[in-house]
Amino acid sequence: MIDIPYLTDQQHQVREIARGFAEREIRPVARDLDREARFPWATVKQMGELGFMGAPWPVELEGAGMDYLSYVIVVEELARVDASHSITVSAHTTLGTSPIVNFGTEEQKQRFVPLLASGRVLGGFGLTEPGAGSDAGGTQTVAVEKGDHYVLTGSKIFITHAGVGEIFVVTARTDPTSARSGRGITSFIVTKDTVDVDTCTAVGIGHAPDLPKTPGVKAAKKEDKLGWRASDTRELILQEAIVPKENVLGEPGMGFVNFLKTLDDGRIGVGALSLGLAQGALDECLKYTAERQQFGRPIASFQAVHFALADMATEIEAARHLVYYAGWLRQNGKPYKKAAAMAKLFASELATRATIKAVQLHGGYGYTTEYPVERMMRDAKVGEIGEGTSEIQRIVIARELLGDVVAVTG
């Protein structure tokens, strides 16, 4: 068990609960979920009941009222066993729910957050477009003001929960004169029915029939992905979606500024996920190399294996403290942009290295689905891509080091 003196008793307890749940409920199903690319409604329901779907949000909004590090630990521990469950929690919490908690009016919070924080409905965040990803200022989705509502038209791609979810924060350009700049982008809350209405009704979560849905919001075909296969990723289509003005989130025109903050949070989430994946890979290796016999002794007794395990463990320890540090800064109201970018950059690149090494240490078995390390290797790569590529993280870090003037070169 990981015992870190600067964590609180509560944070250690949270780790035990999350680890126990992941080991007992997720581990037995993770391989099949991955193979079938099936969204895990049954375990998502349990995670909602345990408070995992709204760990850091206030109890009054049906969250668990935990501190941010406790939330980070939940994301980490889930990923130690299955990254798909982890990204489901992380994307739902930091991308889907946090913009409404951070920038919503009291009325918006009351209307949407309890549904999300309790896990009764899944949420997502629509930013990336065919022409806007790392270049978030390139948003082409437009919102045209018409009386008491806006009409939104555009397409958001690679959106976690676009299919299974019902509540989304999306960005759209409200001021056409400011094309290609960050200004004039506004955030909106839109809703739709989950694509899994029947399953959701049977399982008892995921669908809120009473929640008014936004006409013109649809999910497209599910992406067939290398990893995170049990998480839901799709295009979210806005086809003349009619969004009432009361669903404008934050100041009109401030959408860009707001989602940059949301991305900072998301980076801590992906950092924690990558950390958990790397730790999970190491734990598998410790077990396997102690059992696997070659030349009459366990392969863990060979020095080449010692070096690999020692390097993995050392780098994981470094990643852990970077991730926790970013979480601690956020929790204590300190600037955390640079720390979040560093945590995500280092942890995600480490997860790729560590999981590739884990497959190597497992030899031929590691290349089969009999052991989880091949899944971990596939799950790790996207950590270097999603919620800001490694390249973007380096730009963010350099900007923080050098200041805007020097680092912005176009």
Added chain:
Amino acid sequence: MKIAVCVKRVPDSEARIKIDASGKAIDEGGVKFVLNPYEEFAVEEALKLKEAAGSGEVVVISAGSDASQETIRTALAMGADRGVLLKTDHIPLDPLPVAKALAAELAEGGYDLIFFGKLAIDDYSHGIGPMVAELLSLPCVSAIAALQIANGKGKAEREIEGGVEVVEFPLPAVLTTDKGLNEPRYPALRGIMLAKKKPLDVKDVALETGGLDVLSLSYPPERKAGRIVGEGAAAVPALVDALKNEAKVL
């Protein structure tokens, strides 16, 4: 319905146990401690009964060192209402002194039911529950795998060799819980927050020394490596011989 659940802090079943320098106790350094798994069933059953009744109180009681507060908080996080720690630095191997301390605490509590796990996974003692029942002159059903409570009476099932024994008993009563009784809930994150605010009384107790003493602890003998006596039908006589004369199992 007022229910007491007596719990013990024990090493995790997966912990690597080391004997300490005295040779009479385990070295607790680096060992993870948990709520005795058989008492997870007890806590769960108590919570279910309270929920079914719509009202009541579930009190978690433990005898042990300060560290047992953490064990009590785990049960509070699952949903129990308050805790009592009978604080003592040393838990003797003899269950009777512990049973006496618990009985003294339970006697005035006005409990309808008193739960224990059927055994503690550290010393495998089954004794404390039945001893407490005897000290309080209450009926006791041990190792229950099913339970119904209605109209001041209870009906419990015990798994016995080759069948099931059904026992009826009046309340109040002492019950010890076995695997299969229920599926213990995970404490929810919000439960941890709430647990911090629930009352936990710490009372110093002086236990009697008891009639048992640990002389020494030792590790089980290492398993000897296996041996392949041969292959196919030709090896059968050698195998039978080895089983007869070496292993002495035939």
